[in-house]
Amino acid sequence: MVDNGFDADWERFLxxxxxxxxxxxxxxxxxxxxxxxxxxxxxxxxxxxxxxxLLTTDEAVARDSATVKAALANPTGPRSRRSLRKRVVAAVMAAWLELRRT
Structure with missing residues (x-):
């Protein structure tokens, strides 16, 4: 680690x-x-x-930074491709199953 620029004091501590x-x-x-x-x-x-x-490479930082920026740009994820009818049916079925479970 020290050969790659890691602080010698931290290496000694670890x-x-x-x-x-x-x-x-x-x-x-x-x-x-x-x-x-x-x-x-x-x-x-x-x-x-x-x-x-905190030990990480510049490549990992760039990759993770891009992932975080993409998530911040679209926090809810891609829009659902299901139609409104399919989403409503799925919600009603989930509610019905939950009601029967209790």
Whole structure:
């Protein structure tokens, strides 16, 4: 990660928190040896998750940005191709089935 421009301090934090060189919290949790999480480890775990979530490539950012912009441009999605009659029949049938269920 450091070779690709990742901050060395964050890499050291993740290595110390998750791997056997340090706390190895990942292994303790995975094998059930850590039942009660103290506030410090909880905060460190949240910080580690946030760092891992924020690790992304420019390609993924561009793809996700395009998806979000498309969703914002058309928040309800494409218009239904069903006729008004078919939509009304489907709504009545759904209501009837729900009424019979109760």
């Amino acid at each position: 290595r110390t928190f998750l791997l056997s060189d340090g706390s190895n919290v990942r292994n303790l949790i995975a094998h059930g040896f850590l039942d009660a999480i103290d506030p410090v480890n909880a905060a460190l775990a949240l910080q580690a998750c946030a760092v891992m979530v």
